Structure formats: structure tokens, C-alpha cells
Amino acid sequence: MTAQADCIFDQIEKILAAHGATFADVVNIRTYLTDMDRIAEYAAARRPRFASDAMPTSTTVEVSRLFVAGALVEVEVTAVV
Numbered sequence: 001m002t003a004q005a006d007c008i009f010d011q012i013e014k015i016l017a018a019h020g021a022t023f024a025d026v027v028n029i030r031t032y033l034t035d036m037d038r039i040a041e042y043a044a045a046r047r048p049r050f051a052s053d054a055m056p057t058s059t060t061v062e063v064s065r066l067f068v069a070g071a072l073v074e075v076e077v078t079a080v081v
Helices: 002-018 036-049
Strands: 026-033 057-062 073-079
Touching: 002 036, 002 073, 026 036, 036 057
Parallel strands: 026 057
Antiparallel strands: 026 073
16 A cells, blocks of 8 residues: 555656646645555555645545556545646
């Protein structure tokens, strides 16, 4: 879970940078986990990306599976620049 989440956040960081944004510009984050019991592992990857005083609104839900076989987590963000 942590490795997949780190990879996702690395990709999101690159996409944000390509548009002149950073994680500080993220206003909402939606997360889909295949196992809510592993949310602490996901949170460990997410936490360092956001300032504790500027956390975006968020929704996290558990789903039975994701589009990519073997995926444990999917993340979608909305940023305002």
C-alpha cells in the first residue's frame, strides 16, 4: 500500500508541477482503497505531502477492486491555481 501510494503521489506531484501547482494548491482529494484496514499505510504516504495546517478536504472510500489488477489505491485530486 505505501509503495503504491508513494508512486501515485510522485506522479501527482509531477502533474501538478507541469501546471505550475504544488500540493499546497490541492483543495480536494478523493481516495479509493481496496482494504480500509490499510488506511494507516496510505496515510503515512500522504501525510508528508501536505502541510498540517493546510490539509485539503478529503473523501476516502473502500471499494471491492480497482480498474488496474493488483491496485490497492487510487487517488484523484483537485487543485486550484
